[in-house]
Amino acid sequence: QGTDIWRRYVVREAVSELAALLPPGSGPFARTLDIGCGTGVAFDLLRQLGATSILGIDIDAAAVEHARRTARLSGGDIEVQRADAARLPLADAGFDLVFCHQLLHHANDPGAVLRECRRIIRPGGWLLVAESCHAFLAWWPVRLLFRHPPRPQQSAEDYLALVRSAGFAVDAAGFQTPRPWWSRRDLGLRRRWRIAEAAGEATQVRIAARPA
Numbered sequence: 001q002g003t004d005i006w007r008r009y010v011v012r013e014a015v016s017e018l019a020a021l022l023p024p025g026s027g028p029f030a031r032t033l034d035i036g037c038g039t040g041v042a043f044d045l046l047r048q049l050g051a052t053s054i055l056g057i058d059i060d061a062a063a064v065e066h067a068r069r070t071a072r073l074s075g076g077d078i079e080v081q082r083a084d085a086a087r088l089p090l091a092d093a094g095f096d097l098v099f100c101h102q103l104l105h106h107a108n109d110p111g112a113v114l115r116e117c118r119r120i121i122r123p124g125g126w127l128l129v130a131e132s133c134h135a136f137l138a139w140w141p142v143r144l145l146f147r148h149p150p151r152p153q154q155s156a157e158d159y160l161a162l163v164r165s166a167g168f169a170v171d172a173a174g175f176q177t178p179r180p181w182w183s184r185r186d187l188g189l190r191r192r193w194r195i196a197e198a199a200g201e202a203t204q205v206r207i208a209a210r211p212a
Contacts, residue, residue, distance in 0.1 A: 007041050009182055014101055014130035014206065015045040021174050021208035022126065028052050029097035029126075035085050035117065036103030038063050040070030043078055046099055055095075056080040057088065086112040093122045101130045104159065105137060108149050114166035118211060127168055127209045131159050135201035136183045156205035168209035177202035 027050025034042055037056030046054055054077065056067050064082045071078035083089055086109055098117045104110040117127050134153040136142060154162065156177045163170055183203035 009180065011041050011101065012045060013178075013180060015042060015049060015099075017176060017178060017206045018099075018128040018130060018208060019049055021128075021176060021206060023173075026050070026126065027097075031055070031095045032097040032099065033057065033090075033095045033117075033120065034099045034101075035088075035113070036100065036106070037067050037080065040067035040074075040078075040080065042099060042101060043067075043070060043074050046097075047074075047076060049097075051097060053077040054079070055090075057083045057085060059084050086116060088116045088120060090120050092119055095120050096122055096125045098125070098127045100127065102132060104129070104131050104162075105148060105153055108151070110154070111162055111166060114162055114168075118167040121211055123211060125211065127163070127207070129159065129163060129205070129207040129209070131205050131207075132183070133159070133177075133202050133205055136203040156202040159205050160207060163207055163209050164212075167212050169212040170207055170209045174208035176206040177204065178206065179203050 029051045030053060032046055032051035032054045034046060034054060034056045037058050040056055043054055043056065056071070056078065058064050058067060059082065061082060064080055067080040071080055085103060085107065098121055100113070100117065104113060107113050121127060133156050135155070137148060137153045160170060160175055179200070179202065
């Protein structure tokens, strides 16, 4: 998570794509939660999105310490805490925006994480989800290089159903299934060489949701 490739091609693109799903005039967001913040790569990007005060949460102690250093270098109102995303030590309805990037496929119970997000989002607030889908996570290099829970992973439609079942509303404008080059099994070479290709199963999903 500390590489420029991760920031530039994964996190930055995800934030940009999620921002495009928000209605015009959304934000600024007085209180933002970066749930599963990792090393804090998204902090500056979230501020560009309109986040004025950010709380980063992660369960990994080393990531939390790194994120605190990132927060100090970034300046501004950024706090980082260690916590379980499925049991947040946070009051109800305290956040205008929750950013959930590449967390759910690591969670043992993604539904519980989403229900916690629903609990802590204020009425009229936003949940932004960026996730990898089964079609990407089942690719052998990904299975070799990364550890994920020993359970079936979700498709884009599965994630949409999970978000809705946790108490969120998602309309057609808030659901997108990009296929960035790094998630394709040819690493985008067909697209670069302008070779026709089948659409294939979604490798990524972007969701902008509001409390129902």
